[in-house]
Amino acid sequence: MLRLLIILSIFLTGFLYANKADVLKVKSICSKYNSCTFFVTIKHEDTGWKHFANRYEILTPDRKIIATRILHHPHVDEQPFTRSISNVKIPKNINSVIIRAHDLVHGYGGKEAVVEIQ
Template sequence: MKAIWWLLLALPPLQAGEADVVAVQTGREAAGSYRFDVTLRHTDEGWDHYADAWEILSPDGDLLAKRVLYHPHVDEQPFTRSLSGVKIPAGLREVRVRAHDSRHGYGGKEVLVPLNR
């Protein structure tokens, strides 16, 4: 019985953990704003536990933009969603992108994104 218990401890968790940002692509738009295409990975379990947003933050932690995700993506992992018209203050050379899930909040993998100015 002890061998089985130790084996279970060594296995990765089978339930969803925190939402991770796995890729970010940016593009400059005509008006000087940016478009962000953000790919997330999270083992969505349904309406009670799913990746429900991602945010773009300045290096100092100021919120620049937020993309709300209105439904779970149980059978679509990883998945990419976009946000256009993001205004980036002059002088910023990079931003941080993080994901949020409905149970754990923040805490998964974040990505530091250099900006082409």
């Protein structure tokens, strides 16, 4: 019985930490005034309204949030999916940003992307 409980707990732990929202690809277009548009591709095994990727964020290298794109609904049948955010003002002293995604169950923790700002 103890073995069964150990195996079950290992399985459930793996299940709970799997399926985080991953940033797969980012395309950025920036003006000479450091105003950027980001096209962010995310993969997440959305299952419905209780478990879906609900936002992504643009962060400075020291992890301060510059912008947030809210994702208002699940993308169960559209994986991976790309959504954009425009008019993101990048501080002049910042040469790169981090993009991370968030889901309702696991929060953060999936693959992030680093984008150089030109």
